[in-house]
Every structure is written in structure tokens, then in C-alpha cells.
Amino acid sequence: MNLHHLAIFHAIAETGSISAAALRVHVSQPALSRELKVFEARLGVVLFERQSRGMRMTEPGKVLHTYSTRLFAVADSAQAAMRDFADARAGQLSIGASNTIGTYVLPRYIAEFRKAFPQVGISLFVGNTEQVAQGVADLRFSVGFIEGPIRVEGVTTKAFSRDELIPVVGAEHPLATRKRAAPTDINGLPLLMREPGSGTRELIADLLQALGVQTGSIVEFGNTEALKQAAIHGGGIAWLPTISVTRDLEEGTLVRLPVKALALQRPLSIIRREGAWQAPAMEAFLEMVR
Incomplete structure (x- = not known):
């Protein structure tokens, strides 16, 4: 007809x-x-x-x-x-985020965005940097938020903020009462790390190698909260983002090691698939985060 x-x-x-x-x-x-x-x-x-x-x-x-x-x-x-x-009033946002950003940064922005755009659906995957970057490259996620370096081709990276990773131990750890320490003072001590594929772990490994630190036994964890709890209970030395331990440091359940050389500054970045179309709703969300 x-x-x-x-x-x-x-x-x-x-x-x-x-x-x-x-x-x-x-x-x-x-x-x-x-x-x-x-x-x-x-x-x-x-x-x-x-x-x-x-x-x-x-x-x-x-x-x-x-x-x-x-x-x-x-x-x-x-x-x-x-x-x-x-005009960004509808659609579905599929977001991938590495652990710190997905747990401590994005939830607040997602809540604010939903108030402004209640008809837009949002799904958030939280994993390690490698998983997020590969998901963006495969178009499973429209956009990704990562904390470390990536080794995946076909994606563009743009920093939107910075974060500090600091070495911390539980209050009962032998180093907790030290006023001064050197990087080599942690030689051979147990370390708490994220799993292989984590951008955070890669940054820490490069730092320790550059400082000539001899790593001790390593216990691996799949997320930041589990890592923090293990440190609080005396499991070893952990590098945690400041945003995740502010209250713990104030309450004394965690203590920052007095070694400036062991702290890390890292960019928080937005990654996208090269040449991929970006919905107006996603652009509105990214503008809020920036």
C-alpha cells in the first residue's frame, strides 16, 4: 500500500x-x-x-x-x-568503569543524572582496566572510565581528573607506628594487590621495580573494598585510592606509610571507541562528570 x-x-x-x-x-x-x-x-x-x-x-x-x-x-x-x-531525554547508557571510579566516583553522578533524565536507562559494569577497555573496543560499553594504562587498540583516552594511590597498613602492622621509613623498609613484606589485568597493579609493580623494592608474598583481590578490609585486619601493605580510605585514616583503622616515594599520582580517564557514534544522552552524562 x-x-x-x-x-x-x-x-x-x-x-x-x-x-x-x-x-x-x-x-x-x-x-x-x-x-x-x-x-x-x-x-x-x-x-x-x-x-x-x-x-x-x-x-x-x-x-x-x-x-x-x-x-x-x-x-x-x-x-x-x-x-x-x-535532546538526551531517552536511550540506554552502557558504561564500563574500573574499580575505584565505578565504586566511589560514578554512583553519585548516575544518581544526579537520573534526576535530570529519568527516562534514560543506565547499566554500569565494574571491573578492572583491561576488562573495561576491551569492552569499549568491542562496543559492549558506549564509554569507559579507567584508572590505569591500557593496552587495547582502537580506543581513545582523555583524562578528566587525577587520583592518588597511597600505601596503607592496619593499625596493628609493625610499620604503623613508624614516623619515617624508606622504600626498602618494605622489602619482603606481604603485599595486598589487585588481580592481574588491573591498571592499579601495573602502576604499583612499575613503581616498586623503579625503587628497587624486593616484593614479598602477594595476596590478590578482585575489588578495592576487599583489599581495604584485608589491610585493616593486618593482611599486609595495600595501595588504596585516597577517596576510599579518608574515613579509615581519620578513625585510625588504617595508617598511611610515611614514604612519599611509594605514593602514586594517576590520571582518571574516559575511553571511547574510535569513530563510534555517541548518543546525546551519553554526551550529557560525560559533561556532568567532567
Whole structure:
């Protein structure tokens, strides 16, 4: 069925006259009358009775009108949905974030964004840097937030903030009462680390190697909170982001080691797939985070 002819029919059915329908669809009255006759001929039915005071639908016309009403209502809904996408009022955001950002930074922004854009759905995956970067490269995530270096091709990286990783121990650790210490004072001591693939672990390993520190036994953890709890209970030395231990340091359950050389400054970065289309809703979210 020709949608142009159906639109003409629908305009006549809705307005009740050739002249009003012609104004609605921006077609001259003679042209519109010709198109209607062609449409009726193709269907093999008469859709309107021509009356002196307008057009009256026949029974076939009434049936067709129920279908055209549904069809053009769907078209109007589709157009409205596209407008929502265009001005960030709809859509689905798929975000990947490495542990610190996903746990301590993004939840607040997601809550604020949902208040401003309640119709936009959001999914957040929290993993290590390698998992997030690969997810962005594979288009499983529209955007990623990471804390360490990446080794994945096809993504662009842009820093939006900085973070400090500090070495901490539990209050009962032998180094907890030291006023001064050197990097080599931790030679051979048990270390608490993130799992392989974590950008944080890679940064710490490079730092210890550069300082000539001999690493002791390593216990691996899959997230920052588990790492922190192990440090609090005396499991060893951990490097944790300042944002995650502020209260613990104030309460004394964790103690920062007095070794400036063991602290790390690292960028917090946004990563995207090169050349990938970015929905307006995602741009609005990124603008809030920046």
C-alpha cells in the first residue's frame, strides 16, 4: 500500500474535507482529488461519499481509518522517540568503569543524572582496566572510565581528573607506628594487590621495580573494598585510592606509610571507541562528570 496515498486518505478522514486536507498535506485540491481517485481505484473500493458539505467515509473507509490511525500514531511516537534521543531525554547508557571510579566516583553522578533524565536507562559494569577497555573496543560499553594504562587498540583516552594511590597498613602492622621509613623498609613484606589485568597493579609493580623494592608474598583481590578490609585486619601493605580510605585514616583503622616515594599520582580517564557514534544522552552524562 502506498503510504503517500494513505496519508492523503488519513488527512481527508481526519479533516472531513478536501480543502482542509489539502492544506494539511501541502498539496493542491485538484491534485489531492486525483490522488484519492487513484488510491480508490488501486484498492477497488470507494472510501468516501462526496457530499455538498464535505466528505463522508464509507464502511471500507471507516475500516481503513482505524488502521491509518494506528499507523500514523506509531509514526508520531517514533518521531517523538527520535527527538528524545536528539535532546538526551531517552536511550540506554552502557558504561564500563574500573574499580575505584565505578565504586566511589560514578554512583553519585548516575544518581544526579537520573534526576535530570529519568527516562534514560543506565547499566554500569565494574571491573578492572583491561576488562573495561576491551569492552569499549568491542562496543559492549558506549564509554569507559579507567584508572590505569591500557593496552587495547582502537580506543581513545582523555583524562578528566587525577587520583592518588597511597600505601596503607592496619593499625596493628609493625610499620604503623613508624614516623619515617624508606622504600626498602618494605622489602619482603606481604603485599595486598589487585588481580592481574588491573591498571592499579601495573602502576604499583612499575613503581616498586623503579625503587628497587624486593616484593614479598602477594595476596590478590578482585575489588578495592576487599583489599581495604584485608589491610585493616593486618593482611599486609595495600595501595588504596585516597577517596576510599579518608574515613579509615581519620578513625585510625588504617595508617598511611610515611614514604612519599611509594605514593602514586594517576590520571582518571574516559575511553571511547574510535569513530563510534555517541548518543546525546551519553554526551550529557560525560559533561556532568567532567
